[in-house]
Amino acid sequence: MLTYILRRLVLLIPVILIVGLVVFTLVHVTPGDPAAVILGDQATPEDVEALRDQLGLNDPLPVQFVTWFTDMLRGDFGDSIFLGIPVTEALLDRVAPTGLLTIYALIIQLVIGVPLGVIAALRAGSVVDRALTALAISGAAIPNFFLGIMLILLFAVTLQWLPSVGYVSPTEDFSGHIQRMIMPAFALGFSTAGLLARLIRSSMLDVLNEDYVRTAFAKGLARRDVVIRHALRNALVPAITVVGTSLAALLGGAVVTETVFTIPGMGRLVVQSISRRDYPIIQGAVMAIAVTYVLVNLLVDILYVYADPRVRLGGK
């Protein structure tokens, strides 16, 4: 297993190289440049050209790439053009809000998705099943920015229970933190919860028809034990994949959710950096997200072993 993990980690190197080359090329062939954005609408092309020179954007692209890539391998992602701080610092500032938001959303996804899926499977075909299915589908169908705005209108504007926007770090004010994160986490987690519930339902249905489940019932085990210890544990194997890949969806959804709820996270930083052409940030953030994604997939593979002892990693 250890060699397997090591081998997967070594495979990260070509991933980094390829992602780096692709993102650098894409960012630089996209029209638009930061100098024009800084100067704004009323500037002349001559002013823009002068600022491009000042910012070093007129150097040949291969030169810029080699400089960036070798610096990056040493851990230096360069400085943000707009924020005036190193990219690593900018990204680290944003990891906490996005990470916490994603974790809360994941918790909400599991808390809603798993029980709903199990209940729907146990009552398959009933009114309860259909209602839960409808809820699950609407969760998947409603865009999370729309849900976010609706939540703001209900809980912040009409009922005035929660603040509409903003972010407070949990170490600074924990209850304020939770108050501000609950709506975005729900908006984000609800959509993937629906998908998870659908998946758990169908894999539970498969498992419930297996012989060993019938055997468990036949030997007189309590229904609760059968469902949770025998059926659900086996139904979770495919669900782990979905949770793992939905982490990517959650990170993607965080981009929109962070904009609606004014959370200073990675997603918002990336979107803003793209619209401003803050090249170093875009490149650094895409690299960070790619590496995270690879690591999450590795983690999912390792989790399989614990969920299903029959799985052996490393192909032996």
Place this chain on the structure above:
Amino acid sequence: MTPRRGTMTRRNVMQGSAALGAGFAAAGMLGGLPRAMAAQEDPADGTPGGTLRVGTIGEPVTLDEHTTTTFTAELMYPVYETLFTYDAEYNAVPELVDTHTVSEDGLTHTMTIRQGITFHNGEPLTAADVHASVTRWAAISGVGKNLFDAVDEFVEVDESTVEFRLNRPYGTILIALAHNTQACTIHPKSIMDAAGETPFTDDSMVVGTGPYRFLERQADAYIRLERFDDFVSREEPTNGYAGAKHAWVDMIEYIPVPDVAARVAGLQAGDYHYAMQIPNDQYEVLSGSPGIVANIRVPSNFEVFFLNWRSPLMGNLALRQAFQAALDHEPILTAARGGGDFTRLDPGWMMQQTAFYTTSGDEFYNVNDPDLAKAKLEEAGYDGTPLRFMTTQEYPSFYAASVIAQQQLEAVGFVIDLQVIDWATLLERRGQEGEWDVFCTSHGFVPDPSQITMVGQLGTYPGWYDSEATLELSRELLAETDFETRYALWEEIQHNIYTEIPSIKVGDASEGSYYSEQVGGWPATVERGVPYWNLWLNE
């Protein structure tokens, strides 16, 4: 109000705009306006304390005013000061300058700097700081470069005096120094030397002399300003952006909320006291919201289609005339800005509240004559080559205006290639002559015609409006000091804009001001940004 014709003096224009305001109030037809009028209390009578929170349209690109024409100006207005500033009638009046004298021949402007002023970093303000700031600004900004073409020498005479020695009279020198877009803000020499011509790289460089000092920021979360205790205010009563600055609130906090729906909701929820740039279609909702004051501002900008004089298509006058004749401005304006009380058809590039307002050339405004357009297309020998029309959805009004214009142009026989691209791409691409034929943007209210981009920038603004006749008139306009003469020059230039057609003005548009009822001292003068320093919070 009907457009007026002919020459007019500054005085009767000001009476006109006063009448405009009175007309609004008397009619009482504009939802929240009476409340807004009631809110115009004496700015010297505020209540100290509290944090004024403002929902902004997003994170500013830089806090370095010299390097940007974006909304940084409004955010940093309480922090930075300039040598001159605008009063309520948009005259340039002294701010950091104490006395200003001009030599007989108009070529030497001597300015003494107010004494006892301290920067936020504790350094005293001296002529050396002014010299360094003005010099850097002149090297970066278009307005500064134009001014310095006319400057032989800019010297620091002594510790508190600077002198502009000109090679020709320059009528707009004070306006150039007062203008608040890419403003000539005054900073410590040490910071100017460290910054060079690149934007500030460090927040510790955000230092001015204003009533609030930059405290801290977390990108995408907040920018905080706090009252600067050593601020020295001018003693004259507040007048527009000029005169006394009171700094009532302890702190100003800008919260970037790029999503419009979230910005509206946050205002309704009371999370901030004022929200910038709310689309006009939210007026109905917000004017009925408890605790919110909604009023419609005096029109302060307009959408413009710029035509590329260096493209094979738009370089052809007959084709530009066809473009002009094809457009029916009313539906374009309504789609872009909501119509009704928020818009008005008006040919004046200088808006009605300025002394330079004229309807010169209005026979070519809002022509809406499809037959004429078709005839002009024929005359131009138009062969159906698609017109590359650049617009963006990042500014919904630009997109809406462009789509309606596209339909009208296609109806007379133009083939339109509407290129919907992001704003950063548009800004870059419009600088390349061969890449486009038309682009849409907006132009803000300006107090002096020299500040109209395609006029003041003398043929260098994208579109490259460089007809010899107009360039000559524009140079005279920049140099001339007598108002009547300048007005006559401007009338002629505007007429040329309508006959030579470098661009098409759609029509005037207003925005709403939406703020909490808690806010006291809401000013009448907001066209160039809200002067936050005189607002206070009532309990």
